[in-house]
Amino acid sequence: MRAVIQRAVDASVSVNGETTGAIENGLVVLLGVTHEDTEEDAAYLVNKIVNLRIFEDEAGKMNLSLKDVGGDVLSVSQFTLYGDTQKGRRPSFIKAARPDQANNLYEHFNQLIREEKIAVETGVFGEMMDVRLTNRGPVTLIIDSKQ
Template identity: 50%
Template structure:
């Protein structure tokens, strides 16, 4: 899994149709202070990667304490999570100018792993809002810091 983790003061996602209009079948999802996660899944990802990534993310100390040091987790500050599926994190541009997405998981597998990941996060008692898998979305968020971290389970497992 490749996950871009951004500390945010707010985040919102809307699903849009081909003309860029809001999709009325999807209620916009919104969070206040917390983490915006852009999540990509490979075909090699499974329960071990899900458990590892969820545990790392909820315990990552990237929120400031009373002394202004990054010493608190999303759990500590009672933050929220907005999780967005984003296969393009597996885009490879080493050859040519058009990205190859061969490293991204097949849609059925990727969706199941992403949903398992979101469930694992919520089991820590965190409110988890999500985008809609495989759709065109528009994100609106305020990156706080800015603080942006990359977690790649391919390099750790």
């Protein structure tokens, strides 16, 4: 599993002009799933994401986690994170998991975050989505469960 996380002061996702999820303070997580990913990969990413110290403390140092600041998560599935651009000009998405497997792991990932007592807002799996955010810092990190 691969996640691009962005620290946000506000963020939303919409489908066909309708907002399906929005947060005011926390992380936007773009989540990609590949064929060999398992529930263990989801658990690894959740543990890393909710405990990663990337929010500023009173001294202005990145020393606080999502849990520490009481932030929320806007979770958006994104199969293009496994796009391969090495050959030609059109990305290949052969490394992305099939939709049924990817959706099951995406839902499991979101449930694990909720079990950490963190609110999760989402997009709609498999739909064309518009994501808007104000990235604070900016802080953007890529986390891969296989690396």
